[in-house]
Amino acid sequence: MPSIVKPVATHPSLQRNALDLTIRDYEGTMSTLCAGCGHDSITAALTRALWEVATPPHMIAKLSGIGCSSKTPAYFVTGAHGLNSAHGRMPPIATGANAANRELVCIGISGDGDSLSIGLGHMCHAIRRNVRMIYVIENNGVYGLTKGQFSASADVGSKSKRGEPNRMAPIDSVMLGLSIGATFIARSFSGDKDQLVPILKAAVSHRGFALIDVISPCVTFNDHEGSTKSYLYTRRHELKATETDFVPPASEILAQIGQNGAVNVTMHDGSMVRFKGVPPNYDPTDRGKVMDYLEEHQGQGEVVTGLLYLDESVPDMHEMNKTPDIALTKIPYQKLCPGRAALDRLQDDFR
């Protein structure tokens, strides 16, 4: 993951968050991605969201696999530890990281190749464990870093740069997540920071695995006419199913309700997610309804975006395993080692 040191230039008037940090404190090294790459917009949204929720930089763990998308962790929050692992293997490594230290906000960044091909099994099982983490798929329908092969998210009929159509049905991470019990499922568009930032903020508060699939056009290999993952196509076909406000614990609800209904979901940490403009017959807390809606609209070629499904009732991996609230790494060794006397007693059984 190439990275270049970014010229430091702090603007004195920059706003400060609850930790008295400016957004600069949430930035990373300079991106080496292609100019215009969707992934860089996601970086910007992440930077913004983390600054807004004011997570201390060192309490963030950033992990990724391999791919252009997987370079993202280098480009935000330099003050956080980052780990750029092997292709497709981020979910287990993040699971281990979370297992050891649940106090960190664990952010995994992946690509559609990384997550839906080589890492598919791992992602599904991280979902199943409801590992508390934010899992962003920077979805461009191709393998960017290896120069433009179709990924498993390519739609039927979408054309490669060479003009060849993809023939296989896509694996849609949203439908997939619904089918295997994901508890937080969103789709967004890298071009739409206003939508993405509140989703990311909600994800930080979510009790478990937050799956966020972001359509993130690859300007170099998949932004041409005939591609269904181009900026143009996505803009033209986007259908915002919900709009989301994230309301931190003990804040007043200021959000305006859209034409359609609204749904509020209280998060485990006391914050609230407020769905505005929920269409009739849609309920982001009802899996069946969400599936219906998606089946109907996606079938028509629409790109349905928003925080689509949310379930705060499922315990996360740590809760299921009844671990302490603090990081396992904080438990002193004396508590972990039963000591010599216990060993002596135990060995009376081995006779």
Place this chain on the structure above:
Amino acid sequence: MPSIVKPVATHPSLQRNALDLTIRDYEGTMSTLCAGCGHDSITAALTRALWEVATPPHMIAKLSGIGCSSKTPAYFVTGAHGLNSAHGRMPPIATGANAANRELVCIGISGDGDSLSIGLGHMCHAIRRNVRMIYVIENNGVYGLTKGQFSASADVGSKSKRGEPNRMAPIDSVMLGLSIGATFIARSFSGDKDQLVPILKAAVSHRGFALIDVISPCVTFNDHEGSTKSYLYTRRHELKATETDFVPPASEILAQIGQNGAVNVTMHDGSMVRFKGVPPNYDPTDRGKVMDYLEEHQGQGEVVTGLLYLDESVPDMHEMNKTPDIALTKIPYQKLCPGRAALDRLQDDFR
């Protein structure tokens, strides 16, 4: 995979199929599974179905991964080549086998561990490629061969033999298959040969990947009270969504229609699948409706069985790749090698 030579004993009065073969000709070596293991009933159904459709034994390829379930291929059709591969890797090997020789009826047998954990990504991608094969998951909710750990298909709350409840949401192969575009999806019960045999026969004719999840209780590790994959539980909670008749090409339709509606689907090879007793508001050719139905009934703890979804409109891997109708292995080398003259011409470009 241990196997014992079975005592040969042919009953003279045994019926003969279209190839003049008796059902004995479709049997394999003697099972070494535990007495009463659900997997052995599936073996019996496979034997029966293959005999009924009268596939020539040597035109069958049987493949599997590793597990008790994966031993099954040894136990049917001795006259077919079998391949017992590595844990979770059957789908790619079967894909390769089918790629080389599409004329074979390719039957993959797997377990819930083999398919839903270690092999999950592979299975999903074989589905995506619509590889023409029958894919049976012998689903017992546990890892039988390694002595009873929960598999990913274990339901929330289902208890292990030691009494511990599973806490994680299951990966349901049927919902999963629906979400990623599988074209033939069935669930059955090893105890119900009448249901399973016609489904298997239909699968032989299917244009693509036929996913058949068969609840197959493990008498040794998961047939106790508190398990949701026991014989008793499955019998008590089974809900047959559809009944299926398989009508070979150019046969008369004799099937009786049940109380509910009926749906006929013509298969690519001219045979027909006749769904009898289809409940109102259910349509095995409408993905959205099938999801709805499953979401509703499975949510109530019911085990919905039958050939649940069928789509004959999707080209299989070979069709997508425009290969010839015959096996690629049958193309003579002379047709494959461009020869010296062509090489000479070509090299003028390398200057």
Place this chain on the structure above:
Amino acid sequence: MPGARWCQVMRDRVNDFALKLANVNGTGSASANGLLMQAIFRMGIPVSGKNLFPSNIQGLPTWYEIRVNKNGYTARSLDYDLMVAMNSQTYARDIREVREGGYLLYDSSWPLDPELLRDDVHFLGVPFAQLCNDNFRDSRERILMKNIAYAGTLVAALQVDMEIVSTLLEEKYAGKKKLSESNTRALRLGYDYARDHFDCPLPFHLEKMDANGDKILIDGNTAIALGCVYAGATVAAWYPITPSTSAMDAFKVFCEKYRKDPETGQNNYIIIQAEDELSAIGMVIGAAWNGARAFTSTAGPGISLMNELLGFAYYAEIPAVIIDVERVGPSTGMPTRTQQGDLLECAYASHGDTKHILLFPSNPAECFEFAPVAFDLAERFQTPVFLMSDLDIGMNDWVVPRLQWDDGYQPDRGRVLSLEEIQQLSKFQRYTGEDENQVAARTLPGVHPKASYFTRGSGHNKYGGYTETPSEYQEVMDRLLKKHQAAAKFVPAPIIHRRPDAIFGIVTLGGCDPAVREALDLLAERGVVGDFMRVRGFPFDSAVESFLAEHDINFVIEQNRDAQLRSLLTLETNVSKDKLRSVLVYGGFPLSARHVIDGVLEELGIELKPVFVAAGRPAGEVPMEE
């Protein structure tokens, strides 16, 4: 006794014989066999039990071998004084394995096929099935109780201490009255029948002695799990695989016992059943990156799958402990058989230039002892460490010295910067400032923003920055090589026993230990004198090289086809490979002294007759392979 013919009077032998019990798996024989073994152990007699079981849940042949030896030679014997033939499927081959003049105990409920009789073997028939049918109702119980019944017969025939056996049954079925009664009844059935029909005890039999002191009976997987608990491991990730599964099962049991916070009821550990081995090692790496002591346990196929991430951990310098309980490979191979076949795979796991640290425990006591060593080394050297056990060590019960624990032990967490240290830094640079072992300090997430760095498996320079510059890349790789070499001084030193006038050396590892020692003793008695070295870790300590250099001939005894230890010694010491001769046994059953003696004598071109083995008996005529 029907069919028994006396061909040779056996000399009395006390506490020196071997028996083999042939059963069908899934019929409950294991507990009867274990009972016998445990009773002998409690009688203070050196004993070993080897379970030779199939990869199957029910219905296939399974054997159990018990060797009793007052001198402490408890490696596997290939000369069976008594065969308990309870499996009609394997009867024909079982009878062939009894040594001349030995005994065969069988179920005489049905007549024996006269074809299967042997002149030179004593046949003891007991109608076990009939006895159990007459005495028990339930059909499952009838099957199960046959096992306890033959145990009863053996108690009589071998003079096992009945009091000890009764105590064991009591302990086992405490609170389960019905079970206790049935077992006691079945035991008596076999016992009484033997007393009534045979001259008990047999010429070879048991007498209490005091050779076991406060030793314990434990399998390696249990011991290794206990070692992990004591080492302070908090995160375990695994995927079930024979023969390593019971290690994680044991870890769970111990954690439930020792790691539940008494006040809060919370678990001071987490065990994650991963979706596969790629994931399991990933979880270990993720946890270790965060500073937890984390491990996985697996077998060969799992190691193969972990290759890529092992290279990642090596290159990114993240600790990881991998327990490899080896079985017979390649591929699925024989999952329930033992081998030492993963040495090369583990030593050099992953593409590119990699070298890993390996530890070779030889028995459950060392499994326990080396577990904390593995974590210490993984953290000190910031790299994967393999604990190489195998099925024989891991799944068989061994009599070993009582496990020791020093309450003064403090985990060696290696060079991890504390908050204070970080605050004093002007800038943290991940791979600089290496110590004398070439290890640079690391930092953990969650401590301080100044300590953050980017961990990557792609090319990086010593500052942790991305690089594609050859010199920067090489600099890091060169340090890694030196770091690996530095670990040689920290792995457990080899065990060396020298004898005056030794004409050769023997090098071995792991569970070969008892067979090799026995063989060396027996050879020495006959004037063929060799020195002994058991390596316990890789990279090799200089003592390993010196030992090899001292001898013109070093036999390398190991359980694989391709001489993998010899290969490592060839590549990773300066000793000339001509000095290294292989004795290889890789059929899947534990090593016996006979394998070693035959191999050594053949290579030396020496013929010794009678060569073998226990208490002055003639060499067994039984073919060596079973």
Place this chain on the structure above:
Amino acid sequence: MPGARWCQVMRDRVNDFALKLANVNGTGSASANGLLMQAIFRMGIPVSGKNLFPSNIQGLPTWYEIRVNKNGYTARSLDYDLMVAMNSQTYARDIREVREGGYLLYDSSWPLDPELLRDDVHFLGVPFAQLCNDNFRDSRERILMKNIAYAGTLVAALQVDMEIVSTLLEEKYAGKKKLSESNTRALRLGYDYARDHFDCPLPFHLEKMDANGDKILIDGNTAIALGCVYAGATVAAWYPITPSTSAMDAFKVFCEKYRKDPETGQNNYIIIQAEDELSAIGMVIGAAWNGARAFTSTAGPGISLMNELLGFAYYAEIPAVIIDVERVGPSTGMPTRTQQGDLLECAYASHGDTKHILLFPSNPAECFEFAPVAFDLAERFQTPVFLMSDLDIGMNDWVVPRLQWDDGYQPDRGRVLSLEEIQQLSKFQRYTGEDENQVAARTLPGVHPKASYFTRGSGHNKYGGYTETPSEYQEVMDRLLKKHQAAAKFVPAPIIHRRPDAIFGIVTLGGCDPAVREALDLLAERGVVGDFMRVRGFPFDSAVESFLAEHDINFVIEQNRDAQLRSLLTLETNVSKDKLRSVLVYGGFPLSARHVIDGVLEELGIELKPVFVAAGRPAGEVPMEE
């Protein structure tokens, strides 16, 4: 010329120099660089081009090196006579690399930082940006055309044949009038500027010659793909990975050209983009099991992931061809840099005892030639065969002899029973009846029910039946070992060149070939005479062993840290390892003769000054590592 200072008069050198072009990737420099290289090739002059590019799509430093040598020494040079410095990011390090008295061409649209000037280098400034801004509108075009403009300058400065360059542009942009015009214009801009401002040509320059005959210019990945087409491969399964991706891309292109049935339009091949490498090798195995010639192409990380199934194919005896285009490992390493770091991983891939067949082509011509050999061996020996290429061979254009094809070639399908043969059998037993190479006949699915058998990676006996019996298991494993040894006679024999009075041998493999040959020539000229051997396959032919045995010192030259070829030679020949000395270069750039000479002389303890290299120039003062 601004900033240029003449420090040393360069002697005229024709067709003997090296240039390096420093660019930013994603800006279109590749086609300009390729154009130059191709033009020189067409001038009949021995030439090589090495693309040193980053693992990134856009914006990072990238270099291209062209070496011209009338004597045919076209290994990478480390002494750059001319640097084309088009990347301000790397300007400082680029300038340092120019040899004393050399030249630097830069974009003088902006003033040079005086700090970066060197006394001993000639500076040639051309305002490329300004010229292009003045002449082109579109901003992207302005960027792209700068490259063609500097190519134009070089055409003038080095005296590239303008007619050839024009033809090349015409061929390239045939039918694309606008593009053709822009390119021609840009070329002229640079050309004219040079003519107007500099003494053209430079003291080192080109003159047509006729050294290339009917040679071709091709990269190894293209050649290997073509070889697979000619070998009759019908099933290809792969997962994208640098640097192997272009092999599969080329295979696709050739299949589209040659494998579409002219009558039906159907594809007589199938290429499957797998979900990962575990799957890709699985598909190959499944297809080969059915009798198709199937292959995959990958790089180190893929090999790591394939480990388990490679062991399966080895043990179940299923053919498979794996193209490993090596890159710098371990882990992700440097994906766009070259290394020979997967030898050990491939030779012994998988847990348990395994040995695989490896082929080592040294250039694209051998890539083409060895592809059918790989399939033949895989089928003859029913086992995985690795074609070990690397990034340097695979992705750089090489001048090689025209590829040859014998229309009499018939694939060696190995021992596959036909229907007739099957019908004559009473019973088919998979692993019996082995031939002199220890290969037993196999059958394919779909032929006849009597031929069916059960393929398994679990323990099996020679009949293919499941076994857990040691002797049966060992029997099969022992045959596999002998089978592997038998393959030694079938892999391509080593290339050996002996010189009278040689005092040492040099052993190398793959793409090291040209650098090693050059080094040996140069050393010999100076009286340090060595013999040459390039191994081309593993297991090693007896000629390999003889060569090694002949010499007291054999230098093993290879591109990895851990001396992996030396390790294989140590383990798999009888030669004493003291005879094998390593020269290792593993920074990721192709080998140069200087690396070899320095390594050899150092080991020999000989000092020769001036050692180096082309046409009597003094040794470069530039640090060797870049």
